[in-house]
Amino acid sequence: xxxxxxxxxxxxxxxxxxxxxxxxxxxxxxxxxxxxxxxxxxxxxxxxxxxxxxxxxxxxxxxxxxxxxxxxxxxxxxxxxxxxxxxxxxxxxxxxxxxxxxxxxxxxxxxxxxxxxxxxxxxxxxxxxxxxxxxxxxxxxxxxxxxxxxxxxxxxxxxxxxxxxxxxxxxxxxxxxxxxxxxxxxxxxxxxxxxxxxxxxxxxxxxxxxxxxxxxxxxxxxxxxxxxxxxxxxxxxxxxxxxxxxxxxxxxxxxxxxxxxxxxxxxxxxxxxxxxxxxxxxxxxxxxxxxxxxxxxxxxxxxxxxxxxxxxxxxxxxxxxxxxxxxxxxxxxxxxxxxxxxxxxxxxxxxxxxxxxxxxxxxxxxxxxxxxxxxxxxxxxxxxxxxxxxxxxxxxxxxxxxxxxxxxxxxxxxxxxxxxxxxxxxxxxxxxxxxxxxxxxxxxxxxxxxxxxxxxxxxxxxxxxxxxxxxxxxxxxxxxxxxxxxxxxxxxxxxxxxxxxxxxxxxxxxxxxxxxxxxxxxxxxxxxxxxxxxxxxxxxxxxxxxxxxxxxxxxxxxxxxxxxxxxxxxxxx
Amino acid sequence: xxxxxxxxxxxxxxxxxxxxxxxxxxxxxxxxxxxxxxxxxxxxxxxxxxxxxxxxxxxxxxxxxxxxxxxxxxxxxxxxxxxxxxxxxxxxxxxxxxxxxxxxxxxxxxxxxxxxxxxxxxxxxxxxxxxxxxxxxxxxxxxxxxxxxxxxxxxxxxxxxxxxxxxxxxxxxxxxxxxxxxxxxxxxxxxxxxxxxxxxxxxxxxxxxxxxxxxxxxxxxxxxxxxxxxxxxxxxxxxxxxxxxxxxxxxxxxxxxxxxxxxxxxxxxxxxxxxxxxxxxxxxxxxxxxxxxxxxxxxxxxxxxxxxxxxxxxxxxxxxxxxxxxxxxxxxxxxxxxxxxxxxxxxxxxxxxxxxxxxxxxxxxxxxxxxxxxxxxxxxxxxxxxxxxxxx
Numbered sequence: 001x002x003x004x005x006x007x008x009x010x011x012x013x014x015x016x017x018x019x020x021x022x023x024x025x026x027x028x029x030x031x032x033x034x035x036x037x038x039x040x041x042x043x044x045x046x047x048x049x050x051x052x053x054x055x056x057x058x059x060x061x062x063x064x065x066x067x068x069x070x071x072x073x074x075x076x077x078x079x080x081x082x083x084x085x086x087x088x089x090x091x092x093x094x095x096x097x098x099x100x101x102x103x104x105x106x107x108x109x110x111x112x113x114x115x116x117x118x119x120x121x122x123x124x125x126x127x128x129x130x131x132x133x134x135x136x137x138x139x140x141x142x143x144x145x146x147x148x149x150x151x152x153x154x155x156x157x158x159x160x161x162x163x164x165x166x167x168x169x170x171x172x173x174x175x176x177x178x179x180x181x182x183x184x185x186x187x188x189x190x191x192x193x194x195x196x197x198x199x200x201x202x203x204x205x206x207x208x209x210x211x212x213x214x215x216x217x218x219x220x221x222x223x224x225x226x227x228x229x230x231x232x233x234x235x236x237x238x239x240x241x242x243x244x245x246x247x248x249x250x251x252x253x254x255x256x257x258x259x260x261x262x263x264x265x266x267x268x269x270x271x272x273x274x275x276x277x278x279x280x281x282x283x284x285x286x287x288x289x290x291x292x293x294x295x296x297x298x299x300x301x302x303x304x305x306x307x308x309x310x311x312x313x314x315x316x317x318x319x320x321x322x323x324x325x326x327x328x329x330x331x332x333x334x335x336x337x338x339x340x341x342x343x344x345x346x347x348x349x350x351x352x353x354x355x356x357x358x359x360x361x362x363x364x365x366x367x368x369x370x371x372x373x374x375x376x377x378x379x380x381x382x383x384x385x386x387x388x389x390x391x392x393x394x395x396x397x398x399x400x401x402x403x404x405x406x407x408x409x410x411x412x413x414x415x416x417x418x419x420x421x422x423x424x425x426x427x428x429x430x431x432x433x434x435x436x437x438x439x440x441x442x443x444x445x446x447x448x449x450x451x452x453x454x455x456x457x458x459x460x461x462x463x464x465x466x467x468x469x470x471x472x473x474x475x476x477x478x479x480x481x482x483x484x485x486x487x488x489x490x491x492x493x494x495x496x497x498x499x500x501x502x503x504x505x506x507x508x509x510x511x512x513x514x515x516x517x518x519x520x521x522x523x524x525x526x527x528x529x530x531x532x533x534x535x536x537x538x539x540x541x542x543x544x545x546x547x548x549x550x551x552x553x554x555x556x557x558x559x560x561x562x563x564x565x566x567x568x569x570x571x572x573x
Numbered sequence: 574x575x576x577x578x579x580x581x582x583x584x585x586x587x588x589x590x591x592x593x594x595x596x597x598x599x600x601x602x603x604x605x606x607x608x609x610x611x612x613x614x615x616x617x618x619x620x621x622x623x624x625x626x627x628x629x630x631x632x633x634x635x636x637x638x639x640x641x642x643x644x645x646x647x648x649x650x651x652x653x654x655x656x657x658x659x660x661x662x663x664x665x666x667x668x669x670x671x672x673x674x675x676x677x678x679x680x681x682x683x684x685x686x687x688x689x690x691x692x693x694x695x696x697x698x699x700x701x702x703x704x705x706x707x708x709x710x711x712x713x714x715x716x717x718x719x720x721x722x723x724x725x726x727x728x729x730x731x732x733x734x735x736x737x738x739x740x741x742x743x744x745x746x747x748x749x750x751x752x753x754x755x756x757x758x759x760x761x762x763x764x765x766x767x768x769x770x771x772x773x774x775x776x777x778x779x780x781x782x783x784x785x786x787x788x789x790x791x792x793x794x795x796x797x798x799x800x801x802x803x804x805x806x807x808x809x810x811x812x813x814x815x816x817x818x819x820x821x822x823x824x825x826x827x828x829x830x831x832x833x834x835x836x837x838x839x840x841x842x843x844x845x846x847x848x849x850x851x852x853x854x855x856x857x858x859x860x861x862x863x864x865x866x867x868x869x870x871x872x873x874x875x876x877x878x879x880x881x882x883x884x885x886x887x888x889x890x891x892x893x894x895x896x897x898x899x900x901x902x903x904x905x906x907x908x909x910x911x912x913x914x915x916x917x918x919x920x921x922x923x924x925x926x927x928x929x930x931x932x933x934x935x936x937x938x939x940x941x942x943x944x945x946x947x948x949x950x951x952x953x954x955x956x957x958x959x960x961x962x963x964x965x
Binding site: 368397403 | 579580581582583585586588589600601603604618620624627628630631632633636
């Protein structure tokens with residue numbers, strides 16, 4: 001490699017780094033390295049002022065490589081790629097060295113060791129940058145259309161939002177009726193808005209948007225193509241089965257959840273008088289004057305929370321909505337008859353945010369909340385004299401075991417992931433440990449999946465309230481808009497490339513590629529592998545498998561990684 | 574403690590029932606425990622008074638009525654001052670004690686007096702009228718030359734009525750105490766044999782009784798030591814324990830003077846009603862005690878009217894009934910005495926005397942059914958408190 005001109009910035013991160021790493025020593029250790037023409041420390045490298053200084057420095061010193069040693073690239077890789085671009089430097093000549101998460105925060109007890117490690121990481125980053133080359137993002141023309149899978153509250157709202165952006169929308173619903181769970185709900189928390197009315201309102205909005213095609217009794221049966229231009233096949237069931245094909249730029253998955261079905265005997269489920277929250281809500285709706293169950297007046301209701309959720313070895317997650325929904329239901333009950341006694345047996349009450357007000361209101365209306373210890377869950381039984389009795393331990397009164405003779409036991413059941421195997425396989429959707437679909441990052445990229453152009457919204461991603469589902473549906477709309485509204489999308493050039501001369505088409509790479517990006521082509525009468533850059537995600541799986549070392553990953557080439565490692569170990573080991 | 578896990582059945586209506594005795598704000602309590610943090614009586618387990626409120630909320634009636642701590646509280650009001658929910662735990666404790674008095678009483682009279690103001694007032698008026706009518710019917714001629722109260726109303730009538738009333742009160746009180754002790758002993762895991770078998774047990778029981786009656790009840794030790802008032806009194810004579818001691822010792826002084834008078838008559842030293850100067854020891858004791866009690870009760874009434882401390886910000890009807898009865902009994906007694914020493918033997922003295930005797934009898938009759946009942950129940954609870962403190 002010819003001579004390079006590299007600038008290096010070592011960030012204090014306020015004190016997050018400099019409290020544990022001697023940043024001046026790091027600078028001094030790298031300032032005189034070959035190809036390093038500028039090195040300095042900075043209080044906050046990501047601050048506006050420092051970014052301006054960097055741009056000025058890149059231009060003034062004609063830098064052709066940039067290294068910032070700061071936080072995780074997950075946080076600021078795009079920030080400094082942007083700095084490079086604005087300074088006229090190819091963004092892929094930029095390298096980030098993570099000396100915060102991987103160094104200062106991890107070694108708060110060893111300043112000397114942390115400083116040494118930081119020097120190694122920065123030297124490695126400089127070595128990698130020496131081997132870097134300018135890369136150009138691929139431009140892909142995109143189709144101004146979206147497919148929304150699932151017409152529940154999130155899917156409906158997303159479809160309307162996408163149409164309002166001017167995109168053609170295909171809204172697909174597996175069942176005959178749209179609206180999902182919410183379409184069956186009466187008044188919902190926190191504002192008593194009627195679920196059916198909300199869905200009816202959305203349907204009306206849907207019908208006034210001709211660019212939305214609603215397909216019920218339909219399922220996605222095939223998908224091909226790459227980001228920006230997915231070919232989808234939708235099978236519509238019915239008297240005569242038909243298929244619809246379409247090209248879409250993005251796909252929003254909003255397939256929703258299933259409710260937890262308690263096992264017979266679980267907290268007395270199966271005993272007359274033990275119902276789930278959903279059944280109880282239906283009972284409330286059918287009892288405007290006087291709560292009755294099986295023709296008997298209900299004087300006492302006992303709620304058992306977290307049934308099927310937060311169970312060690314079972315569904316360990318929290319379903320989030322159930323505490324608020326139950327507390328809301330109890331307010332409805334007291335509105336029907338304020339003299340009904342209500343006992344809430346809970347693990348933790350999670351009426352978070354403004355839903356706390358509902359909890360407050362329920363308490364004021366006389367609901368008694370009793371926390372039971374994790375190891376002693378309540379038990380439900382019918383006694384010999386036929387009374388339904390819940391026995392529980394009340395921590396707040398000093399772990400006293402109490403019997404609550406009750407007329408109705410409500411098992412507060414949460415959400416479970418829906419069975420989606422076919423869809424998961426077809427779209428290569430990542431599924432988390434809980435069985436729900438996984439986003440890339442819960443805060444930074446909350447609706448995107450690792451599959452470009454495929455987004456998740458609503459409760460298929462994990463338990464959500466109605467408003468959270470709608471919000472995530474709209475986030476998927478915004479993300480689709482950002483991808484498709486320009487008509488052209490840029491794809492990361494960090495993809496695998498084949499050195500055709502070395503390739504013997506053994507087929508190993510095709511076997512390991514999770515994205516079906518690799519096919520064989522004939523070049524000069526020889527079969528060699530070719531990689532579709534629009535489909536490749538740059539995971540690097542094939543590069544390590546190739547027995548002939550014929551595949552390299554742009555942006556993380558073998559040469560770059562070797563240089564990085566050698567420089568790192570030289571310092572640290 | 575019993576090893577068997579006992580399961581209590583909840584009484585869903587308990588809190589609403591307690592709230593018929595006061596404690597309007599306690600529903601706001603969310604068991605944060607600020608009250609326990611500041612309470613000078615809260616011991617190492619740090620759950621008093623929070624747990625008392627919890628018992629009410631959950632509906633643990635037996636636990637509440639079996640709690641000695643209920644009666645350990647002197648309503649200093651620090652808990653109510655520091656309650657972030659303004660649930661007024663101090664007033665809850667007072668209401669729970671009213672509820673306990675009504676629950677220990679098996680006749681239902683206490684409950685009627687507490688929760689039905691109209692019925693209560695009716696009973697009070699009717700009872701006073703009945704005694705007045707009875708004593709008027711039993712009265713004879715009014716001697717004119719000097720005020721001869723016991724010629725007008727024979728001392729035997731007063732004495733025997735008094736003795737009958739006392740016996741009735743003691744029987745009712747014993748029934749109440751037995752209910753209470755049963756609950757406390759069960760809750761505390763105390764068995765009778767723990768107190769009577771062996772010298773050590775006897776000693777422990779004796780120490781408990783001494784502490785409960787002498788140190789704590791008559792000596793008001795914790796009241797003096799621990800319960801710094803939430804609103805410190807401006808003057809020493811406004812300190813709650815001093816005011817209470819004045820009333821209590823005034824009342825005891827009057828009781829002793831009355832009994833001495835009867836005793837002197839029984840032993841033939843001096844017949845009841847014999848004219849005597851104001852410095853005559855028994856008369857002097859009665860006069861001083863009467864003045865002290867009236868002064869103390871007046872201070873209490875003024876403090877309640879002015880709401881000058883946490884304990885007096887909320888006054889239940891039963892508080893007024895008790896104070897008013899004490900006050901009219903004391904004042905009518907002092908006026909009767911005044912009539913004795915006034916020249917010309919004013920005839921209103923006779924009627925003041927009838928009023929005094931009738932009201933005093935009413936006060937005695939109602940001891941187990943009203944706030945006065947704390948003289949019966951508090952020492953019992955303090956006895957259990959002392960037993961708990963002397964546990965190995």
